[in-house]
Each structure stands twice: as C-alpha cells, then as structure tokens.
Amino acid sequence: xxxxxxxxxxxxxxxxxxxxxxxxxxxxxxxxxxxxxxxxxxxxxxxxxxxxxxxxxxxxxxxxxxxxxxxxxxxxxxxxxxxxxxxxxxxxxxxxxxxxxxxxxxxxxxxxxxxxxxxxxxxxxxxxxxxxxxxxxxxxxxxxxxxxxxxxxxxxxxxxxxxxxxxxxxxxxxxxxxxxxxxxxxxxxxxxxxxxxxxxxxxxxxxxxxxxxxxxxxxxxxxxxxxxxxxxxxxxxxxxxxxxxxxxxxxxxxxxxxxxxxxxxxxxxxxxxxxxxxxxxxxxxxxxxxxxxxxxxxxxxxxxxxxxxxxxxxxxxxxxxxxxxxxxxxxxxxxxxxxxxxxxxxxxxxxxxxxxxxxxxxxxxxxxxxxxxxxxxxxxxxxxxxxxxxxxxxxxxxxxxxxxxxxxxxxxxxxxxxxxxxxxxxxxxxxxxxxxxxxxxxxxxxxxxxxxxxxxxxxxxxxxxxxx
Numbered sequence: 001x002x003x004x005x006x007x008x009x010x011x012x013x014x015x016x017x018x019x020x021x022x023x024x025x026x027x028x029x030x031x032x033x034x035x036x037x038x039x040x041x042x043x044x045x046x047x048x049x050x051x052x053x054x055x056x057x058x059x060x061x062x063x064x065x066x067x068x069x070x071x072x073x074x075x076x077x078x079x080x081x082x083x084x085x086x087x088x089x090x091x092x093x094x095x096x097x098x099x100x101x102x103x104x105x106x107x108x109x110x111x112x113x114x115x116x117x118x119x120x121x122x123x124x125x126x127x128x129x130x131x132x133x134x135x136x137x138x139x140x141x142x143x144x145x146x147x148x149x150x151x152x153x154x155x156x157x158x159x160x161x162x163x164x165x166x167x168x169x170x171x172x173x174x175x176x177x178x179x180x181x182x183x184x185x186x187x188x189x190x191x192x193x194x195x196x197x198x199x200x201x202x203x204x205x206x207x208x209x210x211x212x213x214x215x216x217x218x219x220x221x222x223x224x225x226x227x228x229x230x231x232x233x234x235x236x237x238x239x240x241x242x243x244x245x246x247x248x249x250x251x252x253x254x255x256x257x258x259x260x261x262x263x264x265x266x267x268x269x270x271x272x273x274x275x276x277x278x279x280x281x282x283x284x285x286x287x288x289x290x291x292x293x294x295x296x297x298x299x300x301x302x303x304x305x306x307x308x309x310x311x312x313x314x315x316x317x318x319x320x321x322x323x324x325x326x327x328x329x330x331x332x333x334x335x336x337x338x339x340x341x342x343x344x345x346x347x348x349x350x351x352x353x354x355x356x357x358x359x360x361x362x363x364x365x366x367x368x369x370x371x372x373x374x375x376x377x378x379x380x381x382x383x384x385x386x387x388x389x390x391x392x393x394x395x396x397x398x399x400x401x402x403x404x405x406x407x408x409x410x411x412x413x414x415x416x417x418x419x420x421x422x423x424x425x426x427x428x429x430x431x432x433x434x435x436x437x438x439x440x441x442x443x444x445x446x447x448x449x450x451x452x453x454x455x456x457x458x459x460x461x462x463x464x465x466x467x468x
Contacts, residue, residue: 006092006128006130007020007092007094007128009094009126010125010126011122011123011124011125011126012105012106012117012121012122012123012124012126013122013123014126015094015105015106015126016106016122020094022104022106022107024220025089025180025181025182025220025221025222026062026065026220026222027065028088028089028090029062029085029088029089029222030062030063030065032088032089032090033059033062033063033088034063036088037059043055043059043084043087043088044058044081044084044087045084045087046080046084046267047077047080047081047084048077048255048260048263048264048267049253049254049255049256049257049260049261049263049264050077050081050252053253053256054081054250054251054252054253057248057250058081058248058250060248061247061248061250062085062088064247064248065247066246066247066248067203067222067223067224067245067246067247067248068223068224068225068246068247068248068249068250069188069224069225069226069227069238069243069246069248069249069250070082070224070225070226070227070250070252071226071227071228071229071249071250071251071252072226072228072229072251072252072253072301073228073229073254073299073300073301073303074228074300074301074303075254075301075302075303075304075305075306076252076253076254076301076303076304077252077264077304078186078226078252079137079184079186079226081252082137082182082184082224082226083135083137083184085135085182085222085224086131086132086134086135086182087131089131089134089181089182090131091130091131092128092129092130092131093128093129093131093134093180094126094127094128095126095127095128095129095180096108096113096116096117096124096125096126096127097125097126097127098125098127099112099113100112100172100176100177101172101176101177101179101217101219102129102134102177102178102179102180102181103179103180104180104220105117105124105126108124109179109217109218110217133181134178134180134181134182135178135181135182135183135184136174136177136178136181136182136183136184137183137184137185137186138174138183138184138185138186139186139187140185140186140187140188140189140190140191141190141191142190142191142192144191144192144195145195146173146195146198147171147173148173148174149173149174149175149195149198149199150172150173150175150176150198150202150208150209151170151171151172151173151176151208152170152171152173153169153170153171154169154170154171175199175202175208175219175221175223176208176217176219178221179219179220179221180220180221181221181222182221182222182224183221183222183223183224184223184224184225184226185223185224185225185226186225186226187226187227187228188225188226188227188238189227189228189236189237189238190236191236192236193236193237193239196238196239196242197239197241197242199223199242199245200241200242200245202219202221202223203223203242203245203246204245206218206219206220206221207219223246225238225246229299254288254291254301254302254304255304258281258284258285258288261284261287261288261304261307262277262280262281262284264304264307264308265280265283265284265304265307265308265310265311266280268304268308269308269311269312269315270312271311271312271315272312272315272316272319272330273315273316273318273319273322273329273330273331273332274315274318274329274330274331274332274434274435275311275314275315275318275331275332276331276332276424276425276426276435276438276439277424277425278373278377278424278425278439278442279311279314279332279333279334279337279438279442280311281373281376282337282366282369282370282373283307283310283311283314283340283369284307285368285369285372285373286307286310286340286365286366286369287302287304287306287307287310288369289365289368289369290302290306290348290362290365293361293365294351295350295351295354295357295361296348296349296350296351296361297349297350297351300348300349302347302348303347305347306344306347306348309343309344309347310340310343310344313336313339313340313343313344314332314336314337314339314340315330315332315336316339317332317336317339317400318330318331318332318333318336320400321336321400321401321402321403324401325401325402325403326403327403327404327405327434328434329432329434330434331404331432331434331435331437331438332438333398333404333437333438333441333442334370334398334438334441334442334444334445335398335399335400335402335441335463336400337366337370338363338400339400340366341359341362341363341366342359344362345358345359345362348362367449370442370445370446370449371446371449371450374442374443374445374446374449374450375446375450377423377424377425378420378423378424378442378443378446381416381419381420381423382416382419383416383420383443383447383452385414385415385416386411386414386416386443386444386447387447387452387453389411389414390453390465390466390467390468391467393467394410394411394466394467395410395464395465395466396410396411396444396464396465396466397410397458397462397463397464397465398441398444398462398463398464398465399458399460399461399462399463400462401462402462403437404433404434404436404437404438405433405434405437407437407440407441408433408436408437408440411440414440417436417439417440420439420440420443421435421436421439424439424442426439444465448465451468452468453465453466453467453468454466454467454468
C-alpha cells in the first residue's frame with residue numbers, strides 16, 4: 001500500500017519541470033534491483049530457502065530484461081515469489097489521467113491519449129499510480145478467452161456511435177491494462193493452446209492485435225508465468241513458440257534445509273494457539289518424510305502448505321481443549337498430532353497400490369518425524385528419573401481433553417524437567433505449566449517410540465503411558 005508521498009505534478013509541463021525521467025518497466029526494475037543489491041536491502045521479502053538457487057537465477061533474468069516462467073511442483077512458493085517483484089517497481093509512476101492502459105504522459109500510445117496530447121499539448125493531465133496498482137494476476141483456466149487477456153470489441157462503445165474501424169471501440173483485456181507494470185499468469189499450461197498463441201506478439205513484438213484491427217499498440221510489460229511440470233499435470237502444455245519467447249525458465253524447489261522448512265511454517269501459519277518450536281519441527285520433518293516416501297506420487301509433490309496446515313490443525317486442537325477444559329493459555333501438545341493425519345490426507349496423492357492405506361502411511365510418517373525430533377533434541381538427555389517412575393508403577397493419562405496441569409500433577413516434581421525444556425528451546429522466562437506439560441508429553445512420546453515405556457489407548461478415547 002502507498003507509504004511515500006504522492007508526487008504533485010498534475011500536467012505534462014509540471015512533470016517535465018520536476019525532472020522526471022521516463023524509463024521502460026524492465027529498465028525500472030533492473031535499476032531498482034541494482035540499487036537494492038548495492039545497498040544490501042532485501043529484494044524478495046518473505047521468500048525462504050531460495051537464496052542460493054532460485055533467487056540468483058531470477059535476479060539474472062530481471063537484470064537481463066527477460067520475461068520469466070517459474071517451473072516447479074505445487075506449493076513451492078512460485079506465486080508468492082512473483083508477487084514480491086512489485087517491490088522492485090518505483091513507488092509512484094505518472095500516467096495520462098483516465099487512460100485505460102496507463103500510458104506515460106511523454107509517450108502516449110493509445111488513440112485516445114495521442115488525440116488528447118495533440119489537442120492540449122503540455123497541459124495533458126497527469127495522474128499517479130502506486131506500484132501496488134501496476135500488478136495484475138490471472139489464473140489460467142480452460143475457459144479463459146483472448147478477450148480476457150488481450151481485448152475485444154466493446155458493443156457499448158459501438159452503440160454510442162463509433163464505427164467498427166475506430167480503435168477506441170476496443171475494450172482492453174488484462175495484459176494491455178497492465179501496460180507499464182507486471183502481468184502474471186498462474187498455471188500457464190492450463191491455458192488453451194489457441195489462447196496461448198495470443199501471447200506470442202506480446203512477448204516478442206511487444207504489441208497486441210484485436211479482431212483484425214490494424215492496431216499496433218506497443219506494450220511495456222514484464223510477463224511472468226508459473227507452471228507445474230508437464231509430466232504431472234497432463235492437462236496441457238506450454239506451446240513451443242511461447243516457451244521460446246520467454247527469456248528465462250527457472251526451476252523452483254522445496255526447501256533444502258530443515259531449518260528453512262520450519263521458517264516457512266512459522267512465517268505462513270496462522271496459529272490460533274501456542275505451538276512450541278519443537279512441534280513445528282515435527283511438522284516440518286513430517287512434510288519432508290511424506291515428500292520422500294515411496295508411497296507418495298513423487299510427480300505431484302507435497303506442498304509447503306502441508307506443513308502449514310499441520311501446524312494450524314494442531315493449534316486448533318489445542319484451542320479446542322483449552323475452550324472445553326478451561327485451560328489458559330492454549331498450548332499444542334503431542335496429543336494434538338493425531339488430528340493432523342485425517343485432516344491432511346486430501347493434500348497428498350498416493351501411489352495406486354497404497355489405496356486404502358493412506359491414513360496408516362501418514363500416521364507412520366508422523367511417528368517417524370516425532371522420534372527424529374526427539375532424538376535430535378533429547379537423545380543425549382538423561383531421562384532415567386522419568387523412566388524409573390514408570391518402573392515403580394507410574395501410569396500417566398493423557399489425551400486431547402486432558403489439561404496440561406493435570407498431566408504435570410500425575411508425574412509430580414520431576415528432576416531434569418527444566419533441562420528437557422531447555423533442550424527443546426523453551427526459554428526460562430517463558431515457562432508456563434502448559435508449556436512444561438507440552439515438553440513432558442513430548443518426552444513421554446519419545447520414550448514410547450524408543451520402546452522405553454508403553455502406551456495404551458484408554459476406554460474413553462485417551463491414552464495411558466505406563467511401564468514398558
């Protein structure tokens with residue numbers, strides 16, 4: 001949204017007096033990107049895990065003035081990355097006031113603005129557009145028409161008395177209306193091939209044609225598209241002439257590092273309860289395990305939204321418990337994880353021979369993520385005092401409706417719990433009984449998964465930890 005002061009020039013004469021210099025949009029992006037690089041400023045806000053791979057390739061493409069297609073599986077942040085390009089535009093840019101296609105006052109290209117310029121000269125009225133208004137996005141669907149993208153005859157204008165040969169009878173589509181800005185097409189292969197043809201002139205000759213008009217409308221636009229690999233979608237392809245006209249094809253990927261996966265979840269998830277970092281790590285490991293599983297269709301990929309939705313579901317389960325039993329604050333625990341499995345089944349495409357085993361596969365991969373996280377943080381911890389309690393006959397009841405304080409009361413004072421919390425990244429100043437209960441239950445689950453204690457389902461739907 002606008003943050004800087006809007007320029008005051010209201011006519012072409014005032015614009016020239018202000019010292020404004022007209023730049024094509026790709027030059028504008030190139031120079032602003034170079035300025036950001038030299039100052040060390042962030043260029044792609046909120047993008048995680050692409051620093052050494054995707055972003056350098058994208059920067060080279062922008063510096064070269066290339067139109068770009070981002071190719072990658074679902075949920076790799078392609079659209080999010082495209083939207084960050086808006087920050088590389090000037091905050092304010094002048095346009096001919098009232099122009100449908102954002103003509104620059106010094107170089108008007110549409111018939112209306114050229115006629116107006118000829119009539120009033122330096123008194124040509126100037127308006128200002130914020131960079132957030134210079135970005136348009138279209139999800140490619142099979143019913144998208146040439147008129148949607150490029151334009152068509154406007155019957156209302158014809159009815160007003162203009163002749164069919166008048167260029168001003170054209171109703172411009174999304175691409176010309178994004179003139180002097182950035183136009184993005186999501187899922188480009190889903191666009192019918194005959195519609196893709198309409199973009200050939202936009203990418204090469206930089207002009208448009210509408211229903212046989214002798215109309216040459218030179219456009220100043222950066223075109224960016226996203227696409228899934230063709231061997232997965234099977235719904236269409238990018239036609240060869242169009243692929244050839246994109247200056248750069250850049251492959252995206254899922255986060256290479258676990259830390260980046262956790263950062264994506266922490267950044268994107270809208271959590272309704274406290275989810276400790278060690279449980280966010282479980283979600284990240286879970287997503288990565290599913291992504292690498294031989295039971296999952298590797299061509300489809302497992303979106304970053306998988307881990308995000310897992311964290312949000314666990315938080316919702318914690319909030320439900322807090323509302324029912326009167327717990328404050330609401331803090332997620334291991335007992336909230338089983339609810340994640342059923343919720344996320346629809347986000348994963350399994351191999352055909354796994355039909356009917358989807359929940360079993362996901363539950364196994366979630367347990368594996370939990371034990372991996374346990375071993376990473378608590379594998380070297382001395383949990384013998386806790387194990388000895390169980391050897392002496394301790395039984396601990398838990399479940400998604402058991403308050404955290406009740407869990408702590410069953411165990412009683414436990415030497416070493418503070419160390420467990422410290423190893424799990426819970427700051428001493430932020431300790432609460434609910435966080436302590438979350439750490440304790442995570443330790444119990446880890447001991448069970450390592451076969452040091454037992455776990456049984458209770459009759460009322462809860463679980464009971466006991467001696468091995």
